[in-house]
Amino acid sequence: MSVSIWMDQSKNKEVIEQDIVIIGGGIAGLSAAYWLQKEDPTMRISLVEKYELGDGATGRNAGFITCGSVEHFNRLVEKHGEDEAKEIWRYSEINLELLKEEIIQGRESELLFEHKGSFSLASTAEEFAELKNSASIMEGMGIKVDIIEEAGIKSRLGAENFVGGIKYIGDASVHPLLMLQEIRKKIEKTKNEVKFYENHEVFAIEESGGDKVVRTKHVTFKAPIVVFATNGYGPQLHPFFEDKIFPTRGQILATEPVERFMEGPCYANFVLDYFRQLPTGEMVIGGFRQLQKDVEIGYSDETSDIIQKALEEFLHQHIPAVRKAKITHRWSGIMGFSVDGQPMVGALPTDPQCFFLGGFTAHGLGLAFHSGKVLTDSMFDRKIPDFITAKRFQ
Ligand SMILES: Cc1cc2nc3c(=O)[nH]c(=O)nc-3n(C[C@H](O)[C@H](O)[C@H](O)COP(=O)(O)OP(=O)(O)OC[C@H]3O[C@@H](n4cnc5c(N)ncnc54)[C@H](O)[C@@H]3O)c2cc1C
CATH class of the missing domain: 3.50.50.60 (FAD/NAD(P)-binding domain)
Known part of the structure; x- marks a missing residue:
């Protein structure tokens, strides 16, 4: 201004x-x-x-309190080496520990805080192989993860058309x-x-x-x-x-509440897309900035038809329980992406x-x-x- x-x-x-x-x-x-x-x-x-x-x-934002960064852990190790990758992970584990001790303790239900882990889901065999590789590196470092096969994704997350995934046991979610x-x-x-x-x-x-x-x-x-x-x-x-620092837009849509069916919040497609069901039943789905990389840089916090349509298609393809749910909110926000x-x-x-x-x-x-x-x-x-x-x- x-x-x-x-x-x-x-x-x-x-x-x-x-x-x-x-x-x-x-x-x-x-x-x-x-x-x-x-x-x-x-x-x-x-x-x-x-x-x-x-x-x-x-x-x-979507309210995920997760560890690590915008990429799978094996890539973090490739970029930073094992020791620094572990330090980066530990940094966000401490973040959650501090939040719980100083702010959240005793107020969990009012803040819609849930400590149920988060999931990273693969829609291709290649990504699933990468996630398994990540899981094995992480286990070697003492970080708790679980590998989930396709059937488990359906039964635990109500999500379809994913071939497998991993669960990061320590992650959480909140009303931000x-x-x-x-x-x-x-x-x-x-x-x-x-x-x-x-x-x-x-x-x-x-x-x-x-x-x-x-x-x-x-x-x-x-x-x-x-x-x-x-x-x-x-x-x-x-x-x-x-x-x-680059201003980068992220978009989300939310549905009306449906009966709860998901074990925890999920990332998909190499951490680019994400969805979670709130404790109050609403589904929140975000991502797809990869579809309009040029437009999703800058300060405008409007939504775009292309990305909102992609979010709706994602919902139809992957989350049957909300296919008929009414979409109640669409919004965007500006994030600060750092150069590294x-x-x-x-x-x-x-x-x-x-x-x-x-x-x-x-x-x-x-x-x-x-x-x-x-x-x-x-x-x-x-x-x-x-x-x-x-x-x-x-
Ligand atoms: C759609 C979306 C989904 C996301 N999902 C997640 C998620 O699930 N989990 C997660 O960890 N992160 C998520 N993020 C990222 C997360 O929201 C941000 O990393 C975090 O909120 C950044 O906090 P901040 O305080 O740095 O920035 P902000 O919350 O943006 O605060 C910066 C503030 O500075 C103010 N400001 C700017 N310029 C001026 C000025 N000149 N004078 C006075 N004030 C000024 C702005 O108004 C703003 O309120 C998401 C972001 C978006 C947009």
Whole structure:
């Protein structure tokens, strides 16, 4: 957004002096605020969000809390080697452990949280062979997985036209927006100096006397540290992100509720497509951005006929229990894909006063809460994992 001299109503108003300004009110921004206030409740922190908290990808996703990344584990090993692949997996296991301990415990049913694992399903013999290979590498590392044959997929997941799959035993699912609101409640319950500014879009970040000046139309903040929790929107605010974080659209449809029949959430087609039945019975199906790769890059959060039609066809081909169910919602959201598929956390190598947590590449629920803790570690000069540090782009 650009702001004209006429629109700017922050002039002549008091500048709000803070220790940290966090830009972005999704799971990344809230996780950063949570861990920073826990580290030092006297820190004056403002969290500034363009719309309402959760209106970005966090309130539009499918609610899978899964480990790993956007590809099968054998590919992660090929790219990173066994030790780092295991470290990447462990990073998201810790994410779920922290979410359960700090946020979810005692609120499981209200947050529609289920810890029933997730599945990766193959529609071809080649993909099934790759999944079996992944499973054997993972078992060798002590990661719990189960191989499922075609009949098991039908009986346990009610899904047809898949040749086999594997189950990741440790994964979970949740209502993502309720979980976000729960993080906010937890922050607000404790005595600290965190303030939320919703419906405030940051349009400029400037320098003044060694501090950063963060400008919105109505309020100006001044702080030594700015945290970008802006997901795919990072490149709109800072040039560092231009060749590292790419805004990528994801689309979903949801049906009316039907009687529950699925054991757990599923990915298909090399983690590109996904579906799950909510505890309340609705079916949520997403993916197919591979059909319109050029269109699915950018900031428009409209839906497209081609992808919505593909989602409907998927439903008809694979999930008989919802073939006749009415489609009640269609939506899209913008994700931040990183250039190497791994998240980015810490100070920007080009500016030690600017921090970032993002680039979750379609897996923010499985990564962001732990990343808020790691961001805090990085700010307080504690070591953070090499695969995640923004310094890898130096
Ligand atoms: C369709 C879809 C399905 C998905 N499914 C899953 C899933 O099942 N599991 C999973 O783990 N992940 C999933 N994801 C990805 C997941 O939603 C994201 O990784 C995660 O929400 C990222 O969180 P975030 O806080 O970084 O970003 P966001 O939630 O997008 O938050 C960034 C915020 O920054 C704000 N902002 C941007 N610019 C400015 C500005 N100038 N001033 C102020 N505020 C600004 C935005 O308004 C936004 O609210 C999915 C995403 C989509 C779109």
